[in-house]
Amino acid sequence: MPSTDDQRASDDASTELIGKPAGGAGASRGPARPSSDSPQNLTQAITLRLRQPARLRNLELLMLVIAAGICAGAIVLVQLGATGAIDASVLVAGSAVLGLALIFHLVLRVVAREADPFLLPIALTLNGIGISMIYRIDLAYGREGWAAFGVKQIAWTVMAMTIALVALVVIRNYRVLSRYRYIAMFVSIALLLLPLIPGLGRDGLNARVWIDIGPFSFQPGEIAKITLAIFFAGYLVTARDNLSLMGPKILGMRFPRARDLGPILVVWVVAMGVLIFQRDLGTSLLYFGLFLVMIYIGTGRGSWIVLGLTLFLGGAIVASTFLGYVQGRFRAWLNPFDPTEYSADGGSFQLVTGLFGFANGGLVGTGLGQGRPQTTPLAESDYIFASLGEELGLAGIFAILALYLLLVSRGFRIGFVGQDDFGRMLGVGISFVIALQVFVVMGGVTRVIPLTGLTAPFMAAGGSSLVANWVIVAILLRLSDSVRDQPRMVIG
Amino acid sequence: MNKELKRVSFVVLAMFVALFISSSYITTIQADSLRADGRNYRSLLASYSAQRGPIVVGGQPVAQSVPVDDVYEFQRTYPQPELYAPVTGYYTLGQGSRGVEDAMNEYLTGNANSQFFDQINSLLTGQDPEGATVELTLDPAVQQAAYDALGDNAGSVVAMDPATGKILAMVSKQSYDPNPLASHDPEAVKSSYDALVADPGNPLQNRAIQGDLYAPGSTFKLVTVAAALESGEYTPDSTFPNPATLQLPGSTFSINNAEGGSCGGGETATIATALRLSCNIPMAQLGQALGADAMAEQAAAFGFGDDSIEIPQEVTPSRFPVERDGEPIDDATLMLQSFGQGSDRVTPLQMAMVSSAIANGGTLMDPTLVESVLNPDLSPVEDFSPSEYGKPVSTATAQTMTGMMVQDVADGAASGARIAGVDVAGKTGTAENGQGDPYTLWFTGFAPAADPEVAISVVVENGGGLGQSAFGNSVASPIAKKVLEAVLNK
Numbered sequence: 001m002p003s004t005d006d007q008r009a010s011d012d013a014s015t016e017l018i019g020k021p022a023g024g025a026g027a028s029r030g031p032a033r034p035s036s037d038s039p040q041n042l043t044q045a046i047t048l049r050l051r052q053p054a055r056l057r058n059l060e061l062l063m064l065v066i067a068a069g070i071c072a073g074a075i076v077l078v079q080l081g082a083t084g085a086i087d088a089s090v091l092v093a094g095s096a097v098l099g100l101a102l103i104f105h106l107v108l109r110v111v112a113r114e115a116d117p118f119l120l121p122i123a124l125t126l127n128g129i130g131i132s133m134i135y136r137i138d139l140a141y142g143r144e145g146w147a148a149f150g151v152k153q154i155a156w157t158v159m160a161m162t163i164a165l166v167a168l169v170v171i172r173n174y175r176v177l178s179r180y181r182y183i184a185m186f187v188s189i190a191l192l193l194l195p196l197i198p199g200l201g202r203d204g205l206n207a208r209v210w211i212d213i214g215p216f217s218f219q220p221g222e223i224a225k226i227t228l229a230i231f232f233a234g235y236l237v238t239a240r241d242n243l244s245l246m247g248p249k250i251l252g253m254r255f256p257r258a259r260d261l262g263p264i265l266v267v268w269v270v271a272m273g274v275l276i277f278q279r280d281l282g283t284s285l286l287y288f289g290l291f292l293v294m295i296y297i298g299t300g301r302g303s304w305i306v307l308g309l310t311l312f313l314g315g316a317i318v319a320s321t322f323l324g325y326v327q328g329r330f331r332a333w334l335n336p337f338d339p340t341e342y343s344a345d346g347g348s349f350q351l352v353t354g355l356f357g358f359a360n361g362g363l364v365g366t367g368l369g370q371g372r373p374q375t376t377p378l379a380e381s382d383y384i385f386a387s388l389g390e391e392l393g394l395a396g397i398f399a400i401l402a403l404y405l406l407l408v409s410r411g412f413r414i415g416f417v418g419q420d421d422f423g424r425m426l427g428v429g430i431s432f433v434i435a436l437q438v439f440v441v442m443g444g445v446t447r448v449i450p451l452t453g454l455t456a457p458f459m460a461a462g463g464s465s466l467v468a469n470w471v472i473v474a475i476l477l478r479l480s481d482s483v484r485d486q487p488r489m490v491i492g
Numbered sequence: 493m494n495k496e497l498k499r500v501s502f503v504v505l506a507m508f509v510a511l512f513i514s515s516s517y518i519t520t521i522q523a524d525s526l527r528a529d530g531r532n533y534r535s536l537l538a539s540y541s542a543q544r545g546p547i548v549v550g551g552q553p554v555a556q557s558v559p560v561d562d563v564y565e566f567q568r569t570y571p572q573p574e575l576y577a578p579v580t581g582y583y584t585l586g587q588g589s590r591g592v593e594d595a596m597n598e599y600l601t602g603n604a605n606s607q608f609f610d611q612i613n614s615l616l617t618g619q620d621p622e623g624a625t626v627e628l629t630l631d632p633a634v635q636q637a638a639y640d641a642l643g644d645n646a647g648s649v650v651a652m653d654p655a656t657g658k659i660l661a662m663v664s665k666q667s668y669d670p671n672p673l674a675s676h677d678p679e680a681v682k683s684s685y686d687a688l689v690a691d692p693g694n695p696l697q698n699r700a701i702q703g704d705l706y707a708p709g710s711t712f713k714l715v716t717v718a719a720a721l722e723s724g725e726y727t728p729d730s731t732f733p734n735p736a737t738l739q740l741p742g743s744t745f746s747i748n749n750a751e752g753g754s755c756g757g758g759e760t761a762t763i764a765t766a767l768r769l770s771c772n773i774p775m776a777q778l779g780q781a782l783g784a785d786a787m788a789e790q791a792a793a794f795g796f797g798d799d800s801i802e803i804p805q806e807v808t809p810s811r812f813p814v815e816r817d818g819e820p821i822d823d824a825t826l827m828l829q830s831f832g833q834g835s836d837r838v839t840p841l842q843m844a845m846v847s848s849a850i851a852n853g854g855t856l857m858d859p860t861l862v863e864s865v866l867n868p869d870l871s872p873v874e875d876f877s878p879s880e881y882g883k884p885v886s887t888a889t890a891q892t893m894t895g896m897m898v899q900d901v902a903d904g905a906a907s908g909a910r911i912a913g914v915d916v917a918g919k920t921g922t923a924e925n926g927q928g929d930p931y932t933l934w935f936t937g938f939a940p941a942a943d944p945e946v947a948i949s950v951v952v953e954n955g956g957g958l959g960q961s962a963f964g965n966s967v968a969s970p971i972a973k974k975v976l977e978a979v980l981n982k
Binding site for chain 2: 293297300352353356358360363375397405408409416428432435442447
């Protein structure tokens with residue numbers, strides 16, 4: 001597409017922001033709008049909306065029923081497989097999630113009728129399978145009540161879905177977000193710095209990415225991937241011309257001017273900071289990958305990728321020579337079966353044990369509740385893929401990967417058919433983050449790349465990750481709704 | 493923008509394809525080696541909670557899992573522990589595994605690829621998974637006879653059917669009781685295991701196929717003579733000078749014939765006489781004449797140096813070294829090795845294979861302990877029919893050697909193995925181990941010579957308790973005789 005069209009699209013976006021204060025400002029105030037009408041009118045409006053045929057929502061409802069069946073079935077199978085009896089209490093707790101999904105669906109009928117019908121059922125399925133696997137590990141360790149990660153995960157899911165729901169209702173016009181791009185940037189940096197503040201940060205097993213607030217622990221970096229995506233999208237839409245058109249041509253590639261290198265250097269410094277101070281290779285890779293993909297899409301210049309990869313690899317190589325833990329990860333990756341690596345502190349024990357889990361599962365798995373995933377450390381969080389591979393087998397892993405791929409492709413679809421560049425880049429950015437995160441986690445577990453400490457989106461135990469990913473779903477729903485809701489303005 | 497999006501989409505697709513490939517690779521191609529990895533705690537636990545298949549000899553289990561009331565659900569027991577321990581081995585919590593229990597672990601636990609559809613079947617029908625039954629080729633009567641005949645001696649007996657390679661008896665002493673190793677208390681397992689490891693009698697070693705190996709002594713002359721006949725330049729009547737002592741070239745060391753004096757008198761000795769009376773000097777000259785390469789080639793044809801022999805447990809390769817410290821061996825060393833001294837080292841199984849090949853018209857069958865592997869419904873899991881290892885000697889050579897070995901028993905150095913009414917072919921050995929150390933006593937052979945039913949090798953350590961005054965013929969031959977009789981009397 002010629003860049004003039006893109007330019008027009010972003011102009012449209014800004015025109016809308018400026019030209020329709022009621023829509024934009026109203027959306028940012030959120031609940032204010034419905035409440036300004038009388039209750040009767042609101043009821044009428046909702047009734048009217050619900051009466052209108054909503055083909056997509058009906059499709060979504062059908063798939064939600066299937067997803068709910070899969071989730072409940074997984075819990076029951078875990079119980080039957082592990083204990084041989086059905087314990088209704090967990091099912092009751094789990095039904096809160098299913099009920100909330102139904103509410104989510106009903107709200108969508110009102111506030112985002114044309115939203116993508118696949119997103120909610122996929123997220124629910126992945127989340128549900130994750131909960132059943134976490135619950136299964138709880139059973140193996142005999143964890144009960146609030147000490148059980150599964151119970152916590154259900155509570156977090158309820159909270160995450162509620163937050164996503166609120167985000168969906170509040171952000172009626174996502175273009176508002178581009179206005180807050182610099183706020184998003186500062187929030188991102190603040191979130192990334194939080195774990196480094198003494199007293200607040202917690203020394204985790206390897207990475208320093210957690211903060212403790214009272215009884216809660218939180219990974220601020222998970223939220224930062226959304227705010228970073230908003231910042232990148234907003235920033236690149238305005239700065240793309242400078243970044244893409246200017247600069248010297250070297251070896252047939254147009255490289256950016258030195259003065260335009262600022263942003264990439266800032267992001268690089270941030271990524272390296274995460275790598276060095278938080279000792280988290282995975283998160284560092286995630287942020288930088290997100291930035292590279294978004295700047296590439298925004299500018300269409302391959303030179304950014306070349307430049308970025310050179311910077312990152314260079315930094316990573318330097319870091320790995322000076323940072324023991326990065327070196328250790330590489331050694332464990334290359335020679336996991338070496339006895340010294342295997343028994344070394346922080347060596348390949350976890351990696352190899354996870355591989356044993358996959359092997360134990362084989363093609364069809366041992367069946368839920370019937371394998372021994374608890375043998376692997378962190379089987380409910382970092383290593384949930386290995387646990388799933390063991391009990392659901394290669395077939396289950398393929399199905400889960402296919403769900404992720406479908407989820408990501410729905411996000412990319414927004415990028416292809418969206419009307420304004422901010423929305424398109426935001427949609428692609430946050431979907432790419434999910435794809436990259438799946439790749440980094442699963443690739444680490446299956447020895448495609450060195451092991452890093454990221455969480456599997458929607459599945460791994462951990463509240464911050466759930467909140468972040470459900471908010472991503474909310475944003476994708478909002479973006480996809482606007483794609484369908486309005487006829488395409490740009491004809492290209 | 494769409495062009496870039498497409499490219500990024502391909503990158504995302506490529507990332508997922510990488511994950512599809514890696515997970516497929518792990519769960520299919522790599523899975524077997526992962527499951528077999530000794531550090532795989534899952535395999536270990538699985539092998540306990542599923543009913544591990546029994547190991548059966550002659551219809552009776554020699555290792556079986558019986559239900560018990562603890563987390564492991566089944567207790568492995570060995571009803572005749574000492575008799576079969578070197579073959580069955582053990583399967584422990586935390587201290588590894590050994591023997592058939594180790595080598596056939598996948599089948600016994602039911603995880604072998606060939607059992608895939610049976611496992612799916614039991615998954616669908618809701619049955620508890622069960623391991624396969626491993627039926628061994630051992631003959632309980634022959635095994636018992638060999639065990640009894642060896643008595644209190646440390647050593648080993650291997651008997652096999654030359655026509656099929658099936659091992660009929662495999663005894664190794666000192667033996668041990670694997671039952672304490674099957675305990676479900678890891679601490680108890682560890683202390684039992686440590687005690688066995690510390691035992692000076694090395695009970696955990698199956699001497700028939702592994703361990704430190706033995707100097708073959710005169711039994712190796714069979715290989716030397718086979719090499720001579722196969723070369724086409726020698727017949728049993730070829731002659732060599734017959735001194736009473738021979739100084740080795742380039743060395744101050746002299747060799748004698750075991751009985752002292754020359755080889756049966758006369759200026760020259762034939763190969764046949766040298767083999768019959770087990771003379772060292774003519775064999776040393778023969779080996780020197782043949783050269784190290786021809787000797788090594790013949791030894792390799794019998795299986796020396798082959799590290800891929802599995803019965804199904806791995807067999808330590810026997811050695812006929814042609815190099816020492818990177819240099820080709822000199823003639824003196826070659827001459828010593830030609831009559832089974834020097835650096836020659838063999839397993840009893842290897843010597844049984846030499847006899848077996850000669851007995852079977854020159855064709856060596858793959859030695860094996862596995863008769864069949866049966867699913868719980870008694871259908872065979874995999875085909876374990878006899879297979880050929882190779883043809884180390886021609887049929888003519890085999891016949892010629894059979895004749896000489898029969899003479900050796902009827903009218904020579906292996907007279908202790910004579911059985912009334914049966915032609916026994918054999919060769920004894922009395923291997924020296926070092927100044928003042930007791931001899932290693934050998935017999936290898938087969939019977940009946942015309943239509944061999946069994947090939948055997950017997951090795952007795954420590955001179956059978958008689959130090960340097962015992963000979964292979966006085967100690968090993970009578971043991972072999974009892975085992976051969978046990979086969980022939982059936």
